[in-house]
Amino acid sequence: MAYTEEELKKELETKEYEYGFYTDIESDTFPIGLNEEIVIAISKKKEEPEWMTQWRLEAFRVWESMEEPNWANVHYDKPDFQNISYYSAPKSADPNKTLDDVDPDLLEMYRKLGISVDEQKKLQNVAVDIVVDSVSVATTFKKTLAEKGIIFMPISEAIKEHPELVKKYMGTVVPQKDNFYAALNSAVFTDGSFCYIPKGVRCPMELSTYFRINQAGTGQFERTLLIADEDSYVSYLEGCTAPSRDENQLHAAVVELIALDGAEIKYSTVQNWFPGNKEGKGGVYNFVTKRAICEKNAKVSWTQVETGSAVTWKYPSCILKGDNSIGEFYSIAVTNNYQQADTGTKMIHLGKNTKSTIISKGISAGKSQNSYRGLVQINSRADNARNFSQCDSLLMGNECGAHTFPYIEAKNKSAMIEHEATTSKIGEDQIFYCNQRGIDTEKAIALIVNGFSKEVLNKLPMEFAVEAQKLLEISLEGSVG
Amino acid sequence: MLKIKDLHASVDDKEILRGINLEVKAGEVHAIMGPNGSGKSTLASVIAGNERFEVTQGSIELSGEDLEEVSPEERAHKGVFLSFQYPVEIPGVSVTNFMKTAINESRKAKGLEDMPAKDMLKLIREKSELLEIDRKFLSRSLNEGFSGGEKKRNEIFQMAMLEPKVAILDETDSGLDIDALRIVASGVNKLKSKDNAVILITHYQRLLEYIVPDFVHVLHNGKIVKSGGKELALELEEKGYDWLKQETAV
Ligand SMILES: Nc1ncnc2c1ncn2[C@@H]1O[C@H](COP(=O)(O)OP(=O)(O)OP(=O)(O)O)[C@@H](O)[C@H]1O
Numbered sequence A: 001m002a003y004t005e006e007e008l009k010k011e012l013e014t015k016e017y018e019y020g021f022y023t024d025i026e027s028d029t030f031p032i033g034l035n036e037e038i039v040i041a042i043s044k045k046k047e048e049p050e051w052m053t054q055w056r057l058e059a060f061r062v063w064e065s066m067e068e069p070n071w072a073n074v075h076y077d078k079p080d081f082q083n084i085s086y087y088s089a090p091k092s093a094d095p096n097k098t099l100d101d102v103d104p105d106l107l108e109m110y111r112k113l114g115i116s117v118d119e120q121k122k123l124q125n126v127a128v129d130i131v132v133d134s135v136s137v138a139t140t141f142k143k144t145l146a147e148k149g150i151i152f153m154p155i156s157e158a159i160k161e162h163p164e165l166v167k168k169y170m171g172t173v174v175p176q177k178d179n180f181y182a183a184l185n186s187a188v189f190t191d192g193s194f195c196y197i198p199k200g201v202r203c204p205m206e207l208s209t210y211f212r213i214n215q216a217g218t219g220q221f222e223r224t225l226l227i228a229d230e231d232s233y234v235s236y237l238e239g240c241t242a243p244s245r246d247e248n249q250l251h252a253a254v255v256e257l258i259a260l261d262g263a264e265i266k267y268s269t270v271q272n273w274f275p276g277n278k279e280g281k282g283g284v285y286n287f288v289t290k291r292a293i294c295e296k297n298a299k300v301s302w303t304q305v306e307t308g309s310a311v312t313w314k315y316p317s318c319i320l321k322g323d324n325s326i327g328e329f330y331s332i333a334v335t336n337n338y339q340q341a342d343t344g345t346k347m348i349h350l351g352k353n354t355k356s357t358i359i360s361k362g363i364s365a366g367k368s369q370n371s372y373r374g375l376v377q378i379n380s381r382a383d384n385a386r387n388f389s390q391c392d393s394l395l396m397g398n399e400c401g402a403h404t405f406p407y408i409e410a411k412n413k414s415a416m417i418e419h420e421a422t423t424s425k426i427g428e429d430q431i432f433y434c435n436q437r438g439i440d441t442e443k444a445i446a447l448i449v450n451g452f453s454k455e456v457l458n459k460l461p462m463e464f465a466v467e468a469q470k471l472l473e474i475s476l477e478g479s480v481g
Numbered sequence B: 001m002l003k004i005k006d007l008h009a010s011v012d013d014k015e016i017l018r019g020i021n022l023e024v025k026a027g028e029v030h031a032i033m034g035p036n037g038s039g040k041s042t043l044a045s046v047i048a049g050n051e052r053f054e055v056t057q058g059s060i061e062l063s064g065e066d067l068e069e070v071s072p073e074e075r076a077h078k079g080v081f082l083s084f085q086y087p088v089e090i091p092g093v094s095v096t097n098f099m100k101t102a103i104n105e106s107r108k109a110k111g112l113e114d115m116p117a118k119d120m121l122k123l124i125r126e127k128s129e130l131l132e133i134d135r136k137f138l139s140r141s142l143n144e145g146f147s148g149g150e151k152k153r154n155e156i157f158q159m160a161m162l163e164p165k166v167a168i169l170d171e172t173d174s175g176l177d178i179d180a181l182r183i184v185a186s187g188v189n190k191l192k193s194k195d196n197a198v199i200l201i202t203h204y205q206r207l208l209e210y211i212v213p214d215f216v217h218v219l220h221n222g223k224i225v226k227s228g229g230k231e232l233a234l235e236l237e238e239k240g241y242d243w244l245k246q247e248t249a250v
């Protein structure tokens, strides 16, 4: 393959969404539109207790008074929230089913995704709670986890089975009124994962959830609540893929992490929701609120590989409340064609001797726009707080954009804050150098991109790192054959 | 082995090579000298298939095969190697990983399986010893932060790993200290055989004392204006290029 900027550009544009298929499963879908009745209906459908219904309604009322934010560096047609159906459950879903009873169509869908349940079973030490549209259809490894006192279940079940935990923690990190999308999610979330790790327990396996959007015109409102009790440890993997759809789909998830004294949570995400086609048509709007609270000596690491969605708005954050707590954010964000991503993190230092690290790698190709937006805030009583931020951008071609918006607010003189930023371009000379050593252009790009992203890829658990590398290649190289 | 006939090449409509004729047989060492900007690196790039340059006339044959339609990576698979005058940096990609990829891509092109890790390690050990390269060096990002001399030595390490048929060394000697020059030259000599060929692009006679050429060519203004034996290099060292420039101007 010859390499010129022009050719590279073409090559990148030929990439079609690999997972662009649609599985026909009969589903139970609500009429479009949002009002109090719909919110109550969702709650009823989920057989929720009254307090939950009220909590949702509170959120709905707040949401009604809010406006969709537009400060992010993204441009899109605002979704019509009255033109979305807020509940869709596969008819075949049954919480009592074992993996073997799962709808063959679903299994086929997973097979296409390369995450077939069979394969998952073989993946040792990975418990999978698969969420299709809005209802969990299968949970594995529950027993092994139960022996350790670990609770890992769909949040809809947790609301019924562990109301004391859900009541105590839900909305404490991301309040209902936190922001427009979080309020919306709080009102209409249909499912998601709940996880509780008891005191002093190291979760023996990586917990994993795969999310899918499968129904046309339905929004996905996942809600995840993860509580790591004192001195416990858990590593959680979240992976997403969505089939190809013409209209834009809305995804507004909320993830709340609670790391109590001395606890450690690693939260890794690979996100490849449908990014839209090469003309910029279709694709998922991904407006996610992810936040963690760290108590004394606790540590939370967010690692994300974002290759999908037409529009991404996402800032996994850490509130470093306890003294000596640590927050980390490692991110790779790839945009191609007409994708737009505005992503980054917030590190809020409240406790003394708190430490945060931010490593962000943005890769832009095609006509895409990739923005890093980060806030490092050092509170007045946060003595000796430290932050290190590094934001690197890699550009491919001349029509894409990379932007960095680092905000720093330090109210304590002892704070030590370092920020580094670089922008580079994949050069023709680099490609030719690889070609000369016998490496074709496609492989050369993969090599260069992987090298660029290495510090972040290294943070991912093994099996996820391999998948992430594959995704990077798919996102950037196209199906050049 | 390598046969270049009336080769013309240009970049952005500017002609740089203006009719090069050169034949390199297996087992031979050719030196190419000539003033700055005469087209030496361009010739090397064009042989390697860099499509930044447009071949407007003439041909390049490797073992009887016309290379016109052959991509740079395929030329590499067929045994063309270029030690770059200015090696590029690839951040985050270790020398080892890069070499592993290069070797396995060549093997794949030949329908072979990936080289087993054990063999790869053995090969790396052997070749790094040949060039007296510290193994720690191999886990560093390719050329990133390498000194000028380290970059050049690393190029020859790659050559040793890939065992090419035709190796073009573009000013590999510049930047090397005296000891490094000896190590690199002796490495090249050990890799030399009756089945492969070396083209040395250099400005200095010193390298040619270590790697003795069978032929010396002088490139000027995109043409070979003089060819001779190894004594031509000595003559150039003494007299410079002016007399040749005048000779060809006539
Ligand atoms: N990409 C390019 N665009 C424009 N001009 C070029 C390009 N590459 C080479 N040239 C020009 O072609 C001519 C030959 O360059 P080349 O690098 O081949 O010279 P050289 O003989 O290797 O010189 P040196 O001894 O300095 O390495 C020079 O005038 C150079 O400026």
Ligand SMILES: [Mg+2]
Pocket (backbone or CB within 6 Å): B040, B041, B042, B085, B170
């Ligand atoms: Mg040169």
